[in-house]
Amino acid sequence: MGDFYTKAAFSFFIAFGVVLGGTLLAGIGSVFLMTPPKEKMIQVASNLKIWALVAAVGGTIDPIRVIESHLSAGYFSPAVQQIGYILFAFLGAHMGTELIQWMNRTGG
Template sequence: MAHFITKLASDFFIAFGIVLGGSLLGGISAVIFLESPSFTMERIAGNIKIWAMVAAVGGTIDPLRVIESNFLEGYLSPAIKQILFFISAFIGAHLGFLLIQWICKSPGKS
């Protein structure tokens, strides 16, 4: 059980860090090349969100195969665990995206 919770937290923070780090570094690149950092950061955060999820759960199609094979054989526990890993990674990536949106929000915007 402790390994499961650790993997959930790890997937969450990996996805969160990929979105946050990629967007912040993209913002630095925008400043260097005299572009709008807030627009660039929001665009990158939106584009990188799905890839952050994929990287967090394993980076290949194997996690989906685990769900399929276990579900079709009637073993629901491993399939549900894998789905929870995806949900954890999604929440991390989405919260990273929302944080970038909040950071980039100008005082005049609502």
């Protein structure tokens, strides 16, 4: 079970990092392009959320295939693990988006 927690934590932090890093770099880019960074950062964070999830779970359709093949064979544990990884990745992407929105609200 320790391996599950390790992979779930990596899924969380990868998704969180994709959203946070991509949004902060978009904010820097918008400063160089002389566009308002606040609006651009919120837009980019929302757009990156799904891609952060995809990047964290492997970037392919394999997790969905694992869920389908194991459920149809009657093995629930691997399917539940994959769903857990997806949920942790979603939580990381969502928390990254919320952090960017909070920073923009409190930053003036």
